[in-house]
Amino acid sequence: MDSRPADSPDPLEPPASAEAPAPDDPASAAPDTLDSLDTLPPDDVAAIDELGKLYQSLKDELGKVIIGQHEVVEQLAICLFSRGHALLMGVPGLAKTLLISSVGECMHLSFSRIQFTPDLMPADITGTDIIQESAVTGKREFEYIKGPVFANLLLADEINRAPAKTQSALLEAMQENKVTVLGRTYDLDKPFFVLATQNPIEQEGTYPLPEAQLDRFMFLIEVDYPSEDEERRIARETTGVDREPLNALITGEQVLNFQRLVRRMPVPDHIYDYAVEIVRKTRPASDDAPSWIKEYVGWGAGPRAVQYLVLGAKGRAALRGNYMASLEDIEAVAIPVLSHRVITNFAAESQGMTSKKVVERLMEEMRED
Numbered sequence: 001m002d003s004r005p006a007d008s009p010d011p012l013e014p015p016a017s018a019e020a021p022a023p024d025d026p027a028s029a030a031p032d033t034l035d036s037l038d039t040l041p042p043d044d045v046a047a048i049d050e051l052g053k054l055y056q057s058l059k060d061e062l063g064k065v066i067i068g069q070h071e072v073v074e075q076l077a078i079c080l081f082s083r084g085h086a087l088l089m090g091v092p093g094l095a096k097t098l099l100i101s102s103v104g105e106c107m108h109l110s111f112s113r114i115q116f117t118p119d120l121m122p123a124d125i126t127g128t129d130i131i132q133e134s135a136v137t138g139k140r141e142f143e144y145i146k147g148p149v150f151a152n153l154l155l156a157d158e159i160n161r162a163p164a165k166t167q168s169a170l171l172e173a174m175q176e177n178k179v180t181v182l183g184r185t186y187d188l189d190k191p192f193f194v195l196a197t198q199n200p201i202e203q204e205g206t207y208p209l210p211e212a213q214l215d216r217f218m219f220l221i222e223v224d225y226p227s228e229d230e231e232r233r234i235a236r237e238t239t240g241v242d243r244e245p246l247n248a249l250i251t252g253e254q255v256l257n258f259q260r261l262v263r264r265m266p267v268p269d270h271i272y273d274y275a276v277e278i279v280r281k282t283r284p285a286s287d288d289a290p291s292w293i294k295e296y297v298g299w300g301a302g303p304r305a306v307q308y309l310v311l312g313a314k315g316r317a318a319l320r321g322n323y324m325a326s327l328e329d330i331e332a333v334a335i336p337v338l339s340h341r342v343i344t345n346f347a348a349e350s351q352g353m354t355s356k357k358v359v360e361r362l363m364e365e366m367r368e369d
Contacts, residue, residue, distance in 0.1 A: 040264075040265075040266065040323050044261060044264060044323075045323060047257070047258070047261050048261065048318050048321060048322075048323060049321060051081070051258050051261065051318055051319065051321075052318075052319065052320065052321035054249065054250060054254075054258075055077060055319045057249055058077065058106055058249055058250070059073060061106050061246050061247055061249060062099070062102055062103070062106065062246075064243065064244075064246060065098065065099075065102045065243060065246065066095055066098065066099050066102060067226065067230050067233045067234050067237065067238075068226045068227065068230035068233075069094075069095070069099065069223065069226070072088070072099065072221055072223055073099070074316070074319065075219050075221045075333075075336055076088075076099070076100075076103065076195070076219075076221060077315075077319055078219070078312055078315040078316050078319065078333065079193070079195075079218050079219050079315075080103070080191075080193060080255065081255070081258050081259055081262050081315050081318065081319065082218065082259070082262050082308075082311045082312060082314065082315035083191070083259045083262075083311075084193075084217075084218025084219065084308065084311065084312075085174055085193060085194040085195070085196070085216060085217050085218055086193075086194075086195050086196070086217060086218060086219045086220075086221055087159070087196045087197075087198060087209075087214070087217040087219070087220050087221065087340070088100070088195065088196065088197045088198070088221045088223055089197070089198045089199075089200050089220060089221070089222055089223065090197075090199075090200070090222060090223030090224065091199065091200070091201055091225075092199060092201075094223045094224075094225070094226075095223075096197045096223050097113075097155065097157055097197060099223075100153075100155045100195045100197070101113065101155060102246060103153070103195075104153045104155070105245065105246040105248070106246050106247070106248060106249050106250065107152075107153065107248060107249070107250045107251075107252075107255070108248045108250065108251045108252060109151075109152035109153050109191070109250075109252050109255070110150075110151040110152045110153070110189070111151055111152070111153045111154075111155070112148035112149070112150075112151035112153070112154050112155070113148070113154075113155040113157060114148050114149075114154065114155065114156050114157065115157050115158065116156060116157060116158050116159050116160070116161040116162040116166070116167075117161050117162060118161060118162065118163065120161075120162045120166045121166060122165060122166050122168075122169035123147065123181075124147065124148075124166075125147050125148065125149050125166065125169045125170065126147045126149055126169050126173075126179045126181050127144060127145050127146040127147030127149075127150070127179075127181060128144070128145065128147070128181065128182075129142040129143065129144050129145070129181075129182060130142070130143060130145055131143075144181065144184070144186075146186070147179075149169075149170070149173050149179060149188070150186075150188060150189070151189075151192075152189055152190075152191055152192060152193070152252060153193050153195065154173075154192070154193065154194050154195070155195055155196075155197075156170065156194055156195070156196035156197070157196075157197050158197055158198065158199060159196040159197065159198055159209065160198050160199070160206045160207055160208060160209060161206060161207070162207065163207050164207055164210060167207065167209060167210075167213060168213070170194060170213075171212070171213055171216065173188060173192070173194070174194050174213075174216045175216055177190065177192050189252075190252075190256060191252055191255045191256055191259065194217075196217070211299075211343070214340045214341070215302065215304055215340075215341060217340065218308045218311070218312065218337070219308075219312070219333070219336035219337060220336055220339050220340035221336055222336075222339075222356075258318075261318065262311070262314050262315050262318050263311075263314070265314040265317060265318055265323075265324065265325055266323070266324050266325070267310060267313070267314065267324070267325045268324070268325075270327075271310070271313065271325055271326070271327065271330060272310065274327060274330055274366075275306050275309040275310050275313075275330055276306055277366070278309065278330070278334060278338070278362070278363070278366065279300070279301045279302075279303075279305045279306045279309070279338075280300075281293060281300075281362060281366075282297065282300035282301045282305075282338060282341075282342050282358075282359075282362065283297075283299075283300030283301070284297045284298070284299075284300060285300075286300070290362075290365065292361075293358070293362070295347060295348075296344055296345060296347055296348035296351075296353050296358060297342060297343065297344055297345065297348070297358060298343045298344060298345040299342075299343040300341075300342060300343075301337075301338050301341035301342055302341065304341075305337055305338055305341050308333075308337045309330055309333060309334065309337050309338075310325070310330075312329070312330075312332075312333030312336070312337055313325040313326070313329035313330045313332075313333055314329075316329045316332055316333060317329050331363060331367070334359060334363050335356060335359050335360065335363075338355075338359045339355045339356045339359050340355065342355040342358050342359060343355070344358060
């Protein structure tokens with residue numbers, strides 16, 4: 001039975017070429033251990049090796065501009081190659097916007113930036129019809145002018161600055177890879193990523209993202225302060241001469257091929273079971289939830305969290321040159337996948353128990369079991 005929610009995005013479906021074995025076929029028994037899984041085809045093994053080298057080159061190129069933030073760069077790359085969107089959260093001045101624009105510079109992809117403001121309208125994102133004089137007939141006709149959403153890589157800067165009506169203009173694009181304007185639908189070019197930034201401190205005059213839109217982001221990536229040594233390097237290396245432009249390393253076709261490769265990464269049954277167990281324990285109404293979850297959590301994560309846990313584990317394994325997702329990969333992506341999907345209640349807020357702390361405590365308990 002298909003466990004995807006009705007509105008789950010098509011990219012999360014298994015590839016059409018994957019055929020289920022016949023019920024009476026001994027090969028249909030799902031493997032329970034890593035050793036019993038079939039090995040990847042030689043072409044996929046070579047492609048994973050190529051992706052690992054390309055990822056290292058990408059990190060080196062970004063390192064010319066971004067000092068430190070290695071975990072942030074890895075999580076961003078996991079989203080890109082897993083066909084997911086990312087929300088970066090951090091205080092001003094931590095190079096969130098610079099990181100995203102630098103990623104765009106390292107790829108042969110079209111790049112757009114939208115600075116979200118309280119007066120931004122949906123048409124400023126999707127585009128609209130304007131009256132133009134036809135060069136052929138001389139008559140004045142409506143012509144659709146595409147908005148900045150028509151790009152491979154879209155930076156939605158300070159996305160919580162715009163009202164919900166404008167934020168929702170991105171929702172269809174993020175979910176369906178298309179936009180509808182005045183009853184007409186336009187497909188977006190692939191690959192398509194939305195990388196948004198958000199300031200967690202200054203909340204006056206902002207519009208928090210609704211849970212439905214937060215759920216469309218694969219990762220919530222927290223950008224923290226640099227270490228003392230990194231901050232010293234920032235002071236030394238960013239206050240001199242202007243930097244040279246970054247080299248474009250990856251084409252759109254390569255990104256699409258690597259995204260398909262990540263989907264083909266093998267995952268043993270116990271990894272699926274582990275992902276499901278984690279998510280079910282975040283739901284206070286579930287019998288699987290610990291008593292403290294019932295006390296502190298108002299709403300737990302939905303089925304899309306399971307999908308993104310598995311996809312994130314696959315993407316992390318591929319970037320690190322591994323040929324199979326592992327428990328370590330699931331645990332590494334649990335916080336960015338779940339921290340914006342677990343909604344705490346007043347009891348948690350009164351004791352300083354944030355969603356991230358809930359996920360950290362849950363993962364710690366699961367490791368001890």
